[in-house]
Amino acid sequence: MRMKKATAFGLAALMAATMIPAVPAMAKGDDSEGSVYYLNFKPEQADQWSDLAKKYTDETGVPVTVVTAASGTYESTLKSEMAKDEVPTLFQVNGPVGLASWKDYCYDLKDSDVYKNVESDDFVLKDDSGAVDGIAYVIETYGLIYNKALLKKYCEMDGAVIKSADEINNFETLKKVADDIQAKKDDLGVDGAFTSAGFDSSSDWRFKTHLANLPIYYEYKEDGITSTDAIKGTYLDNFKNLFDLYITDSTCEPSLLSSKTIDDANAEFGLGEAVFYQNGTWAYDNIKDNEVADEDMGMLPIYIGVDGEEDQGLCTGSENYWCVNKKADEKDIQATLDFLSWVITSDEGRESISKEMGFTTPFKTFDENYESANPLVKAADEYVKAGKTPVSWNFTTMPSEEWKNQVGSAMLEYAQGTGEWDAVKTAFVDGWAKEYKAANEG
CATH class of the missing domain: 3.40.190.10 (Periplasmic binding protein-like II)
Incomplete structure (x- = not known):
């Protein structure tokens, strides 16, 4: 049993290393209404994000690409991807220090559904003018x-x-x-x-x-x-x-x-x-x-x-703040805002975030029906x-x-x-x- 389990761990590691693309394999769909490119920070949830993106594309026709940076390489990967023709429309920063490097790329989220549904500004990164540059999506x-x-x-x-x-x-x-x-x-x-x-x-x-x-x-x-x-x-x-x-x-x-x-x-x-x-x-x-x-x-x-x-x-805290790239095409910005709204309001999105990814979120839309099944989250509670x-x-x-x-x-x-x-x-x-x-x- 122990030999079998150890082999499974080894295979999982090999799959993770080979499945996380270094460059985006763009999702198929109709991009006339814009498209979404999410540069994900968390390798542990790479598969779940890819599955959720596919569900959204199947439902709406809007292409959603998820690329996951290898562990410990997010900042360098983000810099590299931002220099390409197909830039991330959705990325993340770890807090105020991370935001300082990317504030010129952050779309103001103050009118977004994501901001309207966040429980408090304790989970928000704002600049001196009051613009909402980033919103935490998981409390860990x-x-x-x-x-x-x-x-x-x-x-x-x-x-x-x-x-x-x-x-x-x-x-x-x-x-x-x-x-x-x-x-x-x-x-x-x-x-x-x-x-x-x-x-x-x-x-x-x-x-x-x-x-x-x-x-x-x-x-x-x-x-x-x-x-x-x-x-x-x-x-x-x-x-x-x-x-x-x-x-x-x-x-x-x-x-x-x-x-x-x-x-x-x-x-x-x-x-x-x-x-x-x-x-x-x-x-x-x-x-x-x-x-x-x-x-x-x-x-x-x-x-x-x-x-x-x-x-x-x-x-307890967060180093995972969603930011929308204001330098992306306008239709891609809107597509990204729509995708985020769907993630935190739809049954599919909330089920994936809470049950499959095991996240605790700061959003009002996650009621008792969407509590994490993660035993470590329960221990924290x-x-x-x-x-x-x-x-x-x-x-x-x-x-x-x-x-x-x-x-x-x-x-x-x-x-x-x-x-x-x-x-x-x-x-x-x-x-x-x-x-x-x-x-x-x-």
Whole structure:
């Protein structure tokens, strides 16, 4: 069974790599009423978007092309596609920093059905004039996904340091549990407490961006700010403590991390080879239908050892804002607006977004009939209901992709033993000031 499942993961990865086109294969249909070209950011939902586009074309005759950028290449792919004759009519940015690079391409969505149906302006990117440049289409959550069945099995072992997963509410306890699981991994039947912390480009964003969000969040919170031109690195020691745990209590040796991919981590968790997996609600499609049943998927906050973190919730926000290309032909702009309206109001669109893609959206049109079946989304809802304080997504204020890359490179060198943690601090603090200045000159 495990051999069969592992082969399935490998085939899925191969298919994903070969099915995501580098250039758009334009959809067939009548383009007299315009056409839509969506450059999708999320490889996890590439097939669902393509299926939804086909349904819309079959229903309306309007061609809709979906091209999905490979993981970690969206910005470079967008730049390349915008330079071609057939430009994306629908693209996305990750927040205010991403918008700064593309604001001259953003059509004002203030009169669109999408804007009229968004729950609040908390999910909207506006410029100084009040123009609506981007609208979030999915609200996501990340943390430590865990295998409830394996953790329960551990809790029942002699000498277990906890009796229930509910006892893990701070870094100190998480470390004790992870260290003990690693020591007992053979008896528990796992390869490690945590999945591999891969630094292949398909996976490194989990650490240089999502994990790095935690020290930024706590520094912003302490200083009462929402962005900065010069990060201080107040909580980088806390950042190091958790990253050390990922490295030492892992399914693999640190020397292998440079080549470990997101598919490796998905397989390790999906096959029950690890108890914990740092990722988000979007990962469900890649880990379901394997050894871990839906009811055995839970999520814990990412604890880094900060005072009061017992009241901390999961990391919730969005880095997925739809933008319509105002430099496209007028008929294509209207076709794109019509497509977006259909996506958030039609039965087919809402069913696909909520059930097939597993998204939680900020649109009023998604009532109780269109709640996500994703168990990780339900786990996130439980923390909100319990009154825990969600961790905001402050990584949208990171100064540049280059900053992330330099931090990630230093983290990998440290993990492999070929670099020191001081290099991570330098990339984090000095690199922030340098990249912020470069991005905001003039």
